[in-house]
Amino acid sequence: MTKKKAKVINEIKVSFPSLSENERFSRLAVSGFASQLDPQVDEISDIKTAVSEAVTNSIVHAYKNEIGKIELVARIYDDNKIYIKIKDHGCGIPDVKKAMEPLFTTSPEEERAGLGFAVMESFMDKLRVISKEGKGTSVILTKKLRTKLDK
Amino acid sequence: MGLKIYDEVEEKSKLTAFLSGEIDHHSAKEIRKEIDINVQKLNPTNLYLDFSKVDFMDSSGIGLVMGRYKLQSERGGKVFIQNPPPLIKKVMLVAGINKLAKIVSIDVPLSEMQKAKESAQNSDKLSVQAESAEISVQSGSSDKDNNSDENIKKET
Numbered sequence: 676m677t678k679k680k681a682k683v684i685n686e687i688k689v690s691f692p693s694l695s696e697n698e699r700f701s702r703l704a705v706s707g708f709a710s711q712l713d714p715q716v717d718e719i720s721d722i723k724t725a726v727s728e729a730v731t732n733s734i735v736h737a738y739k740n741e742i743g744k745i746e747l748v749a750r751i752y753d754d755n756k757i758y759i760k761i762k763d764h765g766c767g768i769p770d771v772k773k774a775m776e777p778l779f780t781t782s783p784e785e786e787r788a789g790l791g792f793a794v795m796e797s798f799m800d801k802l803r804v805i806s807k808e809g810k811g812t813s814v815i816l817t818k819k820l821r822t823k824l825d826k
Numbered sequence: 827m828g829l830k831i832y833d834e835v836e837e838k839s840k841l842t843a844f845l846s847g848e849i850d851h852h853s854a855k856e857i858r859k860e861i862d863i864n865v866q867k868l869n870p871t872n873l874y875l876d877f878s879k880v881d882f883m884d885s886s887g888i889g890l891v892m893g894r895y896k897l898q899s900e901r902g903g904k905v906f907i908q909n910p911p912p913l914i915k916k917v918m919l920v921a922g923i924n925k926l927a928k929i930v931s932i933d934v935p936l937s938e939m940q941k942a943k944e945s946a947q948n949s950d951k952l953s954v955q956a957e958s959a960e961i962s963v964q965s966g967s968s969d970k971d972n973n974s975d976e977n978i979k980k981e982t
């Protein structure tokens with residue numbers, strides 16, 4: 676059996692300033708884009724939640740004392756997969772493995788739960804975090820949606 | 827912000843905050859402030875956070891519940907999560923927040939919600955209602971939510 680490589684059906688690139696009022700925008704942008712795959716309500720909710728986590732992290736952690744640029748790339752593939760990358764050029768994460776542990780947070784005083792990565796991991800199929808101290812962080816989220824036949 | 831206080835036989839007092847809309851890092855600040863002002867004013871033993879009209883929540887909402895839990899614990903009180911819709915509850919269970927604040931389903935008469943809403947002038951995100959305690963659901967037995975507890979799963 677030969678494995679066919681999935682084809683990109685659509686791609687968007689959005690960049691926006693790291694203001695908290697843009698958290699909602701980022702979720703809506705991705706959910707609008709994903710609607711082309713005809714997702715179920717729970718799938719859209721999972722994607723919105725994961726995007727909100729990643730974007731919020733860039734706003735509250737990466738650009739803690741400044742306003743920077745957040746770059747979002749989203750792609751959908753003909754095998755019903757969605758790919759989302761959220762990238763910032765903020766402070767970076769010194770120890771990614773540690774940061775991804777549930778309940779680990781560097782901002783407990785701001786009532787952060789330390790569960791953002793745990794939520795992304797559980798709501799998406801795959802989560803990849805690439806970070807360099809002083810350079811920034813990219814979070815890559817992918818999820819395969821149920822096909823119309825499954826629905 | 828409208829408040830209603832019934833002082834009946836019960837020594838415990840209850841405050842219900844009806845949250846609505848989307849809870850994220852941006853909106854959480856305001857919601858937190860409104861709840862805390864009213865908790866300070868009314869000093870309830872039990873704080874109920876009603877999520878039935880919440881249509882989005884991320885871990886900022888978890889932080890919000892955790893923060894109220896901490897404050898209530900310091901005052902010797904409790905927090906309950908009331909009527910979360912399925913997709914909101916999913917976030918709560920992934921986070922395991924039901925370990926701190928029990929999830930309860932309570933029939934809220936429409937008229938009560940309407941009253942709380944009408945009297946909420948300052949905020950469209952939150953309305954608050956206070957009354958005496960005595961809620962049957964909280965007394966241990968009807969615990970179906972706790973069986974579905976799910977801890978944070980984490981592979982390394």
Ligand SMILES: Nc1ncnc2c1ncn2[C@@H]1O[C@H](COP(=O)(O)OP(=O)(O)OP(=O)(O)O)[C@@H](O)[C@H]1O
Pocket residue numbers: 728732733736737738763765766767768774775779780781782786787788789790791792793812885886889
């Ligand atoms: N984009 C980023 N840039 C710099 N540091 C980050 C970034 N994303 C996450 N971190 C670090 O990783 C930690 C864990 O992130 P996570 O989202 O799991 O929890 P949190 O943001 O602290 O709390 P919560 O998401 O529950 O509100 C953060 O406290 C922060 O130190």
Ligand SMILES: [Mg+2]
Pocket residue numbers: 728731732790791792885
């Ligand atoms: Mg976070």
